[in-house]
Amino acid sequence: MDSAPPPTPSPPSRTTRAAVLLALPSLLLIVLVSAEWQPLLTLDDDIARTTHRWAVAHRDLTHVARVLTDWVWDPWTMRVLCTAVVLWLAVRRARWLALWLAATCLVGTLLQQALKAAVGRERPVWPDPVDSAHYAAFPSGHALTATVVCGLLLWLLRRYGVGAALWRTAVAVAVVSVVGVGLTRVWLGVHWASDVVAGWLLGALIVTVAIALFDRYAPAVELRATDGRAARSRR
Numbered sequence: 001m002d003s004a005p006p007p008t009p010s011p012p013s014r015t016t017r018a019a020v021l022l023a024l025p026s027l028l029l030i031v032l033v034s035a036e037w038q039p040l041l042t043l044d045d046d047i048a049r050t051t052h053r054w055a056v057a058h059r060d061l062t063h064v065a066r067v068l069t070d071w072v073w074d075p076w077t078m079r080v081l082c083t084a085v086v087l088w089l090a091v092r093r094a095r096w097l098a099l100w101l102a103a104t105c106l107v108g109t110l111l112q113q114a115l116k117a118a119v120g121r122e123r124p125v126w127p128d129p130v131d132s133a134h135y136a137a138f139p140s141g142h143a144l145t146a147t148v149v150c151g152l153l154l155w156l157l158r159r160y161g162v163g164a165a166l167w168r169t170a171v172a173v174a175v176v177s178v179v180g181v182g183l184t185r186v187w188l189g190v191h192w193a194s195d196v197v198a199g200w201l202l203g204a205l206i207v208t209v210a211i212a213l214f215d216r217y218a219p220a221v222e223l224r225a226t227d228g229r230a231a232r233s234r235r
Helices: 014-034 038-057 059-072 075-091 095-119 141-159 164-187 193-234
Strands: none
Touching (some): 014 095, 014 193, 038 059, 059 164, 075 095, 095 141, 141 164, 141 193, 164 193
16 A cells, blocks of 8 residues: 655745745845945945935924934834733733734844844944934834834734724824834934844844744644633533
């Protein structure tokens, strides 16, 4: 009797392929910045000088940018929003989903801080600064945190099947927030452009990997939790 053929490995999911595509440019950018690749540094410097000149010349726009980056799109604002959603999920007894959301945001913060310490890139320095920031520049914590939080919340909205109007509004707000916070960091002269691009790429990578892991492991975890609750209810 012929033995059954070995099972065919399932093809990688779209999220897995997306994670690979995001990981490659993220890693490349980390290497180029760490190696101080001159063409990239020159491009960063040209962009920074141009935007700083605009920021000094247009004080009203600069004031708006400071309000948006320091209050509306600040990483702590994003973390408070994420915490509120985590508590809402916990109240709805979606505890594994709440834990996944909190853990992903924590991983984003730890990765950001670890890279800042490892790369140790200096921020732009100006004789007439319009804003100030501390610690290392690469990657942009504002851009990374906004990308992670907005990406996760969009995925949650899609998972809960919100209406079309709410979905379109949420996507618009998320895009404006993620792009806007990155642009304000460069406009205010506290980040190089490649810091912001790295924040966007790494944030998207974290979200994609988190979704892939959730899709792979959460159904089994949730099934065990459901079975456990059912067994306790029969006692």
